Amino acid sequence: MNAQETLFELNEKFNRPSLTFGFWQDSELPTAYIANKFCKGAVTLFGAHILSYVPEGKEDVLWLSQKSIFAAPKGIRGGIPLCWPWFGPDPAPTHGVARIQFWQLKDAVVLPDGSDSLTFELSVNDPHPLKVNMTVNFGAKLTVSMTTVNTGSTAYKLGDAIHTYFNIGEITQTTIRGLGGAFTENRVNNTDFTAQDAFGFEAETDNIYHSEAAVTIDDPVKKRKILVEKENSRTTVVWNPWIAKSQRMADFGDEEYHTMVCVEAANCSVDRIDLAPGASHTLTQKISVIA
Ligand code: TA6
Secondary structure, three states: OOHHHHHHHHHHHHOEOOEEEEEOOOOOOEEEEEEOOOEEEEEEOEOOEEEEEEEOOOOOOEOEOOOOOOOOOOOOOEOEOEEEOOOOOOOOOOOEOHHHOEOEEEEEEEOOOOOEEEEEEEEEOOOOOEEEEEEEEEOOOEEEEEEEEEOOOOOEEEOEEEEEEEEOOOHHHOEEEOOOOOEEEEOOOOEEEEOOOEEOOOOOEEEEEEOOOOEEEEEOOOOEEEEEEEEOOOEEEEEEOHHHHHHHOOOOOOOHHHHEEEEEEEEOHHHOEEEOOOOEEEEEEEEEEOO
16 A cells, blocks of 8 residues: 555544644655644654654644654654664664554544544564554643563563653753662763763763653753653663764754753663563653643
8 A cells, every 4th residue: 555545544544633644744654643632743653653742832842853854764863763672773773673664553542631542553573573552642741652562482571762852942951850869871981870860961971871760851941841751661761962973963963962852761771671472561651841
């Protein structure tokens, strides 16, 4: 089925006042557009990748590179890449296969509070027989849940992350709060340290915080605080590429590091999840603007 036929089928099956389907910008990525009393949002079937979350009366909470490619099989730069069923560069492709494949939209419902929930599904056999469902609720919060089921006959060590790119005013004025005391791996210089409760940014930052705590992103430039809560996540990844790495990435503008930060609910490094045959695990991240 081609992209136009996919769109036609999606509109036939799920179209309603708060949910329509089209292509994302000038791409051929079939995308669900949500508009309800809480927010506007967008999520494409490619990677089940959430592209936008705009709470009523506020700016988009998610960041997208102006240089992102919106064409399979290249992963989208920004929004919420889903890293699954592994996190990191080893093995290739970095952060797994989920974000570079088309998922199936299984369900789309309006909840009693008027928010919209969509559920996407992907099944793989390589590197292991696994199924994953991602449910996103576009409401007063943006709630993303990824449920993995081990459909194989042997155990699998699952790595996953909801790799959210946040839209901020200026990285050098942004403060991350809530990770105090966490054992932390610095992936830039391969050292480790104990995290401060509040920290800012003055260089490339690529840290794995072994913490289950909620995080607040304090953005004085946009005059807002973003609360990032999570469930069933034993690590939080915080990333800003800074100057040199930004210049090395073709799909990332040289100056774009100023206006983004990644805060990712994850299970990675030594905190991957041992999934027995038939077992399941759900990773959840909840995002809200609190001030
Ligand atoms: O989550 C941080 C990180 O692992 C960084 O090391 C950087 O590679 C980032 O993810 C982006 O990864 P990507 O594969 O999207 O370029």
